[in-house]
Amino acid sequence: MARNLKALGLWRRALVESVRRDGPDLSARQMAIMLQVYLTDPPHTVRGMAATLNISKPAVTRALDRLSVLGFAKRKRDPDDKRNVLVQRTVKGSVFLCDFAELVIDAGAVTPEDMAVVLEEERIAAAAKARLAAQLVTPAPEAAPEAVADAAVADAVA
Known part of the structure; x- marks a missing residue:
């Protein structure tokens, strides 16, 4: 009751x-x-x-x-x-x-205990999303030394 x-x-x-x-x-x-x-x-x-x-x-x-x-x-x-x-x-x-x-x-x-669980799950999900986003961002490949030298020669000629 x-x-x-x-x-x-x-x-x-x-x-x-x-x-x-x-x-x-x-x-x-x-x-x-x-x-x-x-x-x-x-x-x-x-x-x-x-x-x-x-x-x-x-x-x-x-x-x-x-x-x-x-x-x-x-x-x-x-x-x-x-x-x-x-x-x-x-x-x-x-x-x-x-x-x-x-x-x-x-x-x-929603009890305070329920809300604490929800907030913790949201925090974990946000952290996982941030880690995934960081992994997906690939740094630009470094230029090969020959390409850098060729670019310098081209700049000098121009």
Whole structure:
């Protein structure tokens, strides 16, 4: 029971903060569709989302209407199968979800211990990236002595 209350309290804190902000309020269905589109690999179709979420295609369409108006998702006909409607991500939708993720983190979803692990993993990854970049940078080959001499003669003649 305590775990349930903690989880619900976390969700409440994130939602309350989301409502207090100036952004749009999304229904649970709209948020579920957003998370499905942004957190799973494409392609995303109306038919597929209806099946995954166990809701009707018209319910998905209504939610997508709102998400499209907000600029959080866009629809496009599948060029290979005109019966399918593909749902695509947008930059604005990505920004919205990044901001919402920060609200969840601030609400306490990520403990200080979890954050320490994440920061350490990011530090290790950055160090590995720097080592790899240093290895990829190859120094310019030194000129052979004959080439240096030839260049000096050419400069002297000119």
